[in-house]
Amino acid sequence: MKTLQDSFILKNGVKIPCVGFGTWQTPDGETAVMAVSEAIKTGYRHIDTAACYGNEVGVGQGIKASGIEREKLFVTSKVWNTERGYEKTIAAFEKTLSDLGLDYLDLYLIHWPASSSQYDNWEEINVETWRAMTELYKAGRIKAIGVSNFLPHHLEALMKTEVPPMVNQIEFHPGQMQTETIQYCRENDILVEAWSPLGTGRMLNNETLKSIVDKYEKSVAQLCIRWCLQNNILPLPKSVTPARIKENTAVFDFAITEKDMDTINAMAYCGGSGLHPDQVDF
Numbered sequence: 001m002k003t004l005q006d007s008f009i010l011k012n013g014v015k016i017p018c019v020g021f022g023t024w025q026t027p028d029g030e031t032a033v034m035a036v037s038e039a040i041k042t043g044y045r046h047i048d049t050a051a052c053y054g055n056e057v058g059v060g061q062g063i064k065a066s067g068i069e070r071e072k073l074f075v076t077s078k079v080w081n082t083e084r085g086y087e088k089t090i091a092a093f094e095k096t097l098s099d100l101g102l103d104y105l106d107l108y109l110i111h112w113p114a115s116s117s118q119y120d121n122w123e124e125i126n127v128e129t130w131r132a133m134t135e136l137y138k139a140g141r142i143k144a145i146g147v148s149n150f151l152p153h154h155l156e157a158l159m160k161t162e163v164p165p166m167v168n169q170i171e172f173h174p175g176q177m178q179t180e181t182i183q184y185c186r187e188n189d190i191l192v193e194a195w196s197p198l199g200t201g202r203m204l205n206n207e208t209l210k211s212i213v214d215k216y217e218k219s220v221a222q223l224c225i226r227w228c229l230q231n232n233i234l235p236l237p238k239s240v241t242p243a244r245i246k247e248n249t250a251v252f253d254f255a256i257t258e259k260d261m262d263t264i265n266a267m268a269y270c271g272g273s274g275l276h277p278d279q280v281d282f
């Protein structure tokens with residue numbers, strides 16, 4: 001990967017620009033419009049949002065304000081937990097498209113798996129949600145479909161369906177390696193995306209990362225984003241601050257040494273969201 005516009009290629013051949021722009025906790029309205037249009041002007045070609053972020057209207061307006069042609073952009077959204085199942089998922093998708101002001105999505109994800117702590121028939125619920133996603137995909141309304149926060153046991157039933165998931169978006173940052181899930185995804189040709197690549201900012205004062213980053217003359221944020229890419233994982237950094245939006249793109253003019261990659265890959269847990277897909281209460 002040499003620029004923001006270089007891509008990973010999904011198993012159905014769809015190209016996905018290698019750094020996505022995150023929008024969780026970006027307030028709808030002016031801030032979302034400014035952040036998204038600024039990101040696109042800075043060179044991002046991949047925007048990550050979700051119905052539950054409550055900002056799809058602003059994100060869509062930001063896309064329009066940037067003036068970019070729709071085909072040059074890769075837009076992801078996610079179906080929220082209250083909308084699981086076939087019919088609700090179809091309706092949620094239509095609302096997302098209308099809020100974004102778009103007529104197709106590049107990628108649509110199941111935001112969190114239904115799990116055994118919430119439902120006896122959790123697997124059936126996930127398969128029903130997936131049936132809707134598959135239908136929308138086959139109708140050409142979405143270019144690629146996937147999941148988020150799925151562990152291998154959640155993925156298994158979907159892998160047996162007609163169109164298995166192409167992407168799994170999971171929490172990934174130093175100290176939060178999710179090795180088993182990543183190995184499962186690699187074996188099944190599922191691209192892994194990193195949510196919270198900066199640990200929602202928690203990584204930025206980490207002493208180990210600070211001691212490594214100096215020799216590269218880069219920031220810890222840039223180190224974390226580059227580290228995802230060198231692990232073949234697609235990072236989704238978020239910012240509403242123009243200088244940081246730009247800073248987070250300057251990750252192609254240096255390479256982390258193998259020794260430093262090993263050190264970061266071996267870091268112990270140093271803070272994260274604490275959200276476990278089988279234990280969340282939402």
Ligand SMILES: NC(=O)c1ccc[n+]([C@@H]2O[C@H](COP(=O)([O-])OP(=O)(O)OC[C@H]3O[C@@H](n4cnc5c(N)ncnc54)[C@H](OP(=O)(O)O)[C@@H]3O)[C@@H](O)[C@H]2O)c1
Binds near residue numbers: 021023025048247
């Ligand atoms: N699928 C899921 O369940 C899920 C869950 C969480 C997140 N996500 C996705 O992943 C994206 C990223 O995760 P995240 O939002 O947790 O955040 P993140 O990218 O790990 O961190 C964002 C935080 O770091 C700050 N920041 C960004 N760049 C910086 C820089 N260069 N220097 C200093 N501070 C910097 C931001 O501040 P400012 O914004 O104030 O500049 C913000 O507070 C989300 O936006 C969302 O799209 C998905």
